[in-house]
Amino acid sequence: MADFFKRLMQGAALGLLFFVLAGCDRSPDVVQLQGETMGTRYQVTLLPPKGFDDDEAQEQLDALLDIFNQIASTYEPKSEVNALSAMPLDEWQDISQTLSEMLLISLEVNWLTGGAFDVTVSPLVDLWGFGAERRPQQVPAASAIEAALKETGFKHIQLDLTEPRIKLKQPVMVDLSGVAKGYGVDIVAEWLDRQQVANYLVEIGGEIRAAGKSPRGDDWRVGIEKPKGLAGGVQQAIRVNGVGLATSGDYRNYFEENGKRYSHTLDPKTGYPIDHTTASVTVIAETAGYADALATGFLVLGADKALTLAETHNLAVYVIEKTDAGFSTRWSKAFEPYLD
Incomplete structure (x- = not known):
């Protein structure tokens, strides 16, 4: 990310699938930075080091994310990712x-x-x-x-x-929506590290990275959402520290035709929406960008294949599946230490 931060210093400085559980923002020593980015909202909760300037930090953070949008957003006509489609071939x-x-x-x-x-x-x-x-x-x-x-x-x-x-080798349209929010979280986390902030939780549109301790003095506590829409509530509480995490869900964006439901999650190999019982996949990884991409790919694969890969590669994965009775959950062995 060195190139990104060089540009930052020269220039200036899917619905929410996670909940930061109550009790972590009541201390007067807690700082919250928030705003809009990538078509969604971001929030940073942190314990400030000595001399930390809230207003200056907010300004720098907004500038950082604005530059990132100019690189990664498909909604910015002149973004770097959009420019790829006009590149000459074989050069x-x-x-x-x-x-x-x-x-x-x-x-x-x-x-x-x-x-x-x-x-x-x-x-x-x-x-x-x-x-x-x-x-x-x-x-x-x-x-x-x-x-x-x-x-x-x-x-x-x-x-x-x-x-x-x-x-x-051939003209392509690149859409980074399956990795950009998580990677944006990582950029913010690295920026916080550079500001000597040791304890923080960064969230952009549901993708999260946590470090250090929460205001309670223990690991950060977040909740995986129940797959029932905007008012689903918490399915599972987890504790995190020093990791990134992301959830990809199949239950918010879809349409119906002739009584059949068509998900927005498409299988790149078939060209059709996924058609299995996996409602959401949560991944915990070293970075939020990696967790974001894995959660998207694992949702396409479905619970059985995702968990098989998770066990093979020692990945922390939690899946929620639709059943006739409601929903059921499964997780990989590597996910167990995070369960609250």
């Missing part, structure tokens, strides 16, 4: 370290999940009516899905593993 092009790191995370998770996580699925997302234009949602023709599939896939992208540059 190495320099990109920022920030964009390179997000693409490398995406490539790793793409490989780990066997293609279930793919940042090039925009043609399919738009075709199904879940994109930025939000066209009337209806089931596309099979021929249209097949055509869109030919425009997607990491096979069209070549990344240099030694320096930040990219080569496109």
Whole structure:
């Protein structure tokens, strides 16, 4: 992220799927920084070190996230990620370290999940009516899905593993929505580390990274949401410290046609919405960006495949599944230490 912070110093400085559980913001010594970014809201709760200036920190944080939006947001017409679609083919092009790191995370998770996580699925997302234009949602023709599939896939992208540059073999549209919020959390966390803040919790649109202790003097306590919409409540309380975490859910954004429900979560390999009983997947990892991408890919795979991979690679994964009686939960062995 060195390139990102260099730019910062030169220039200036899905619904919420997690709840920070009550009791962590009542101390007068607690500072909260908050605002809007990436089409959602962010909140930072921290215990300030000596000499910490709240107003200056808020200004710098807003500037940091504004720069990040100019790199990663598909809603910013001139963002760096949007510029990829106009790049010449078969030529190495320099990109920022920030964009390179997000693409490398995406490539790793793409490989780990066997293609279930793919940042090039925009043609399919738009075709199904879940994109930025939000066209009337209806089931596309099979021929249209097949055509869109030919425009997607990491096979069209070549990344240099030694320096930040990219080569496109075919025009692609890159959408980083499955990793950007988590990576944005990591950028904020690294910025806090640079400010000598040891105890904090960062949240952007439900993706979280926590460090140190909460105002209660113990680990930060957050809750995984019940998959019942905006008023679902807490399914499971967990305690975190020094990790990032993310949830991907299948129950908020969908449409129905002829009595069948079509999720916004698309399988990049088939071009169709997922059709299994997994309602949400929560992942805890070293960084929020990695957790974000994994949660998205694992949701596409479904609970059984996700948990098999989690056990194979010692990943902390918690899944909620729909049943005839409501919902059931399962988790990997690596997730057990975080359960409250």
